[in-house]
Amino acid sequence: AQTVTQSQPEMSVQEAETVTLSCTYDTSENNYYLFWYKQPPSRQMILVIRQEAYKQQNATENRFSVNFQKAAKSFSLKISDSQLGDTAMYFCAFMKQYAGGTSYGKLTFGQGTILTVHP
């Protein structure tokens, strides 16, 4: 079974600054996907960024980037130029990749990190 650990229950950052959220995971699988999801106070979960384990290059999406260290089983999220709208609960999630590239889509989530961006 896979486990995902987020060791930072809460983080805060000043607007326009950079913050990094940590995530580690445990798995015996070699092929998988990793995700960061954002859940604002309005509750709807939104995908921020995803990483395929077979790709060495770290994923980036505008102000969001990851540091994926497969050997260390570490997957951190860096948010640059933080904005007030980034205030939310952030979840790291793992999904096993089944043979043929078809994933049956069971997401395993961490406990979450509450990020507060201060003006």
Add this chain to the structure above:
Amino acid sequence: DAGVTQSPTHLIKTRGQQVTLRCSPKSGHDTVSWYQQALGQGPQFIFQYYEEEERQRGNFPDRFSGHQFPNYSSELNVNALLLGDSALYLCASSMGHGQNEQYFGPGTRLTVT
């Protein structure tokens, strides 16, 4: 393009009762997954439906059951409700093959008293 919708938004039930939650997937999606999110915790996978069948299941008792209809919408049923079933229930939709991004609905907040 409508996203994932869920109904109702909030629900209050008494211990021992039964509840049905509903989900309509994003247009073009054929797979529906259900998650339970306790307050302050990460979501826990309940099960996933594809082609009207349960394709994968998490560690939830048989009191939790589901259904998927020909139009890909889905229901989650919980029987013999316990206080511990109080949670936010999230529905997520995706494409059945080769697509891994799941789009989440706003959730149904279930309170069991």
